[in-house]
Amino acid sequence: xxxxxxxxxxxxxxxxxxxxxxxxxxxxxxxxxxxxxxxxxxxxxxxxxxxxxxxxxxxxxxxxxxxxxxxxxxxxxxxxxxxxxxxxxxxxxxxxxxxxxxxxxxxxxxxxxxxxxxxxxxxxxxxxxxxxxxxxxxxxxxxxxxxxxxxxxxxxxxxxxxxxxxxxxxxxxxxxxxxxxxxxxxxxxxxxxxxxxxxxxxxxxxxxxxxxxxxxxxxxxxx
Numbered sequence: 001x002x003x004x005x006x007x008x009x010x011x012x013x014x015x016x017x018x019x020x021x022x023x024x025x026x027x028x029x030x031x032x033x034x035x036x037x038x039x040x041x042x043x044x045x046x047x048x049x050x051x052x053x054x055x056x057x058x059x060x061x062x063x064x065x066x067x068x069x070x071x072x073x074x075x076x077x078x079x080x081x082x083x084x085x086x087x088x089x090x091x092x093x094x095x096x097x098x099x100x101x102x103x104x105x106x107x108x109x110x111x112x113x114x115x116x117x118x119x120x121x122x123x124x125x126x127x128x129x130x131x132x133x134x135x136x137x138x139x140x141x142x143x144x145x146x147x148x149x150x151x152x153x154x155x156x157x158x159x160x161x162x163x164x165x166x167x168x169x170x171x172x173x174x175x176x177x178x179x180x181x182x183x184x185x186x187x188x189x190x191x192x193x194x195x196x197x198x199x200x201x202x203x204x205x206x207x208x209x210x211x212x213x214x215x216x217x218x219x220x221x222x223x
Contacts, residue, residue: 012051014040020062024110028117028125056125066111073098074137078144091145092194099170100186109174116171119164145197152201156209162196
């Protein structure tokens, strides 16, 4: 299969751009692989399957093309946090700022919308390793935040709550853009995420979590 086109973009690149745009506009479940092939101008009806082995591989490729820059920015911020022994807000900034930088680019805004939908789905559409790679900056961020959390907050997945909230707000901003200046939005989002991470766990939540854990323990021991 030829990978060259008259506008200089290869078939693979055109498929990624078409998928990212259509997924951002209409959502993952509303877009067929056939539509992506057609939007990309692919001559072969099985182009997505050929290049990416299906939807999961295509989404993984969309992520990979943006995560190189995001990871580099986040690692640099985490290095600075470690050097300065930064606190919760500094680490919230390390989560948010690399993603918020994508708001300046049309393709980046599309990516943020796809990223949020993938994180906010009850069913996984990409391999878990894509979202939980021990070598990537997000896992490093999670490890850096954990010592600053209450034990119960960490056990209740407070970090994922922060990641999910940030992704939803960034996607909302991306859909309404482009904006002249995203600095105030970014700073306020960092404030909110820092508050999520630092918020105390209430007595009621501790009690309910203990009851849940006891029920799970009993269930696992029941023959």
